[in-house]
Amino acid sequence: xxxxFIIFSVVKIAIVIGVVETMVAYxxxxxxxxxxxxxxxxxxxxAAPPFMRYIPxxxxxLTRLGVFQPLADGLKFLLKEDFTxxxxxxxxxxxxxxxxxxxxxxxxxxxxxxSQLGHQQMVISDLNVGILYTFGIVSLGVYGIVLxxxxxxxxxxxxxxxxxxxxxxxxxxxxxxxxIPVLLIVGSLNLSHxxxxxxxxxxxxxxxxxxxxxxxxxxFAETNRLPFDLPEAETELVGGYHTExxxxxxxxxxxxxxxxxxxxxxxxxxxxxGGWTLPFWGLDQPAANLAMGIVQILxxxxxxxxxxxxxxxVRWMFPRFRYDQLMDLGWRRFVPLAxxxxxxxxxxxxxxxx
Amino acid sequence: xIVNRKPLTFWERLYLPAIAGGFKVxxxxxxxxxxxxxxxxxxxxxxxxxxxxxxRGAPYLVxxxxxxxxxxxxxxxxxxxxxxxxxxxxxxxxxxxxxRPNAEKMPQEFEINMLRCIYCGYCQEVCPEEAIFLLKxxxxxxxxxxEMIYDKKKLLALxxxxxxxxxxxxxxxxxxxxxxxxVKF
Numbered sequence: 001x002x003x004x005f006i007i008f009s010v011v012k013i014a015i016v017i018g019v020v021e022t023m024v025a026y027x028x029x030x031x032x033x034x035x036x037x038x039x040x041x042x043x044x045x046x047a048a049p050p051f052m053r054y055i056p057x058x059x060x061x062l063t064r065l066g067v068f069q070p071l072a073d074g075l076k077f078l079l080k081e082d083f084t085x086x087x088x089x090x091x092x093x094x095x096x097x098x099x100x101x102x103x104x105x106x107x108x109x110x111x112x113x114x115s116q117l118g119h120q121q122m123v124i125s126d127l128n129v130g131i132l133y134t135f136g137i138v139s140l141g142v143y144g145i146v147l148x149x150x151x152x153x154x155x156x157x158x159x160x161x162x163x164x165x166x167x168x169x170x171x172x173x174x175x176x177x178x179x180i181p182v183l184l185i186v187g188s189l190n191l192s193h194x195x196x197x198x199x200x201x202x203x204x205x206x207x208x209x210x211x212x213x214x215x216x217x218x219x220f221a222e223t224n225r226l227p228f229d230l231p232e233a234e235t236e237l238v239g240g241y242h243t244e245x246x247x248x249x250x251x252x253x254x255x256x257x258x259x260x261x262x263x264x265x266x267x268x269x270x271x272x273x274g275g276w277t278l279p280f281w282g283l284d285q286p287a288a289n290l291a292m293g294i295v296q297i298l299x300x301x302x303x304x305x306x307x308x309x310x311x312x313x314v315r316w317m318f319p320r321f322r323y324d325q326l327m328d329l330g331w332r333r334f335v336p337l338a339x340x341x342x343x344x345x346x347x348x349x350x351x352x353x354x
Numbered sequence: 355x356i357v358n359r360k361p362l363t364f365w366e367r368l369y370l371p372a373i374a375g376g377f378k379v380x381x382x383x384x385x386x387x388x389x390x391x392x393x394x395x396x397x398x399x400x401x402x403x404x405x406x407x408x409x410r411g412a413p414y415l416v417x418x419x420x421x422x423x424x425x426x427x428x429x430x431x432x433x434x435x436x437x438x439x440x441x442x443x444x445x446x447x448x449x450x451x452x453x454r455p456n457a458e459k460m461p462q463e464f465e466i467n468m469l470r471c472i473y474c475g476y477c478q479e480v481c482p483e484e485a486i487f488l489l490k491x492x493x494x495x496x497x498x499x500x501e502m503i504y505d506k507k508k509l510l511a512l513x514x515x516x517x518x519x520x521x522x523x524x525x526x527x528x529x530x531x532x533x534x535x536x537v538k539f
Binding site: 034036037038039040041042045313316317318 | 373376377379380383384386387388392393394395397
């Protein structure tokens, strides 16, 4: 535990959290813009600081893209009245937003977002049990939502909380089991090793496509995104678990949801799409110089953003699942499928070695 | 009523073709509105919609072809106005005479509170002199409540000129229409 390690870790944590928060803000903007385009609308195109209109071409163009909308939204969330309804259980009411946000931030700690800059590995914590850690933390995410639903002392949040607990626990099982073939193939739980293996042999999505599909769909359910957004189904439950929340506490749930989305996009890129590697231009080797290191970080970010866009895109494509259909899909389709997938992968690996 | 639903085929139950279809439709719309500029949004303050001819906008007083006040201060509109948005001060026995030859008087003051007005059009319907019309203005704004009470001067200025008095022609048309009302038993 030397001093350099502490300093570099703190710097990495600060940068990663800063980048993730910014990405969350702009993911919200992307969500609004993409939804607008899909629905033949224009989307946010007005918010801008007053001096923007004096900058020719660039200023209006940025304004039309809505680049300043997240700033305005953030400011609005900070300045709004933080209202606590009379009937709530105060301790849990205050605790729930924090518990919703923290796990999604913690997941990002083990994800290698680049090979190395200088001698620093571009991962906050290179855990040997990376995937186990991730699943452990992700399963904590449900507590924020359940607590929020319980603490609000109101029927709609309560229903949202119940729904989310059932949904997230169900899908966690198939999500966890979908990754096991990957671990069998690679033979390690360390995410850096998984990326290293993919750099040598090719992306795991080609070795275990069923795993990827189950993981993808389960992560939609885990992040409460449509078509599985039953916990916050606006049309049925007013706002779901965050009905009674306002101001920054509400924004924290939003932050949690979107950083969950980013985290699961990052997990998918790491597990199935080779993380920071690309199979050409020598990008599959740990970077020898700074430029390559930065390019590899960019490769990772681009892959991740593609998945974030997929998340957003899918939201505006499907109607919400009915509750029993959701459970049916989780338990009677994905769990057996994931089990079969494990079995087939194991048999194939055994045949090869044996 | 019992609707016999066709059982889904295997292809439909697979759910994947529907997903592909969803991707196709949404992608088509996305690229159309992103690059083709085919959006349905009307960007309001810059673009405005064409107001239809029989639109009931804000009620204004109008002048005749000679620029004279048409209103004769009969106060029917004040009486009929459901939200009591109109306030008329008649000239009184010693007041000012009308500024057009074939009328006796005109209002000393005529106020419409645009915050109260519900744009029902009763004033226009009841007016025997065709002096008040619901014109096409629809977004009235002001910085204070007082500013939203439009006085006679402002109402006349906003109303503009509105042809000769044709009330007898219109009354005749109305009467004829009533005669020829297609009653069917």
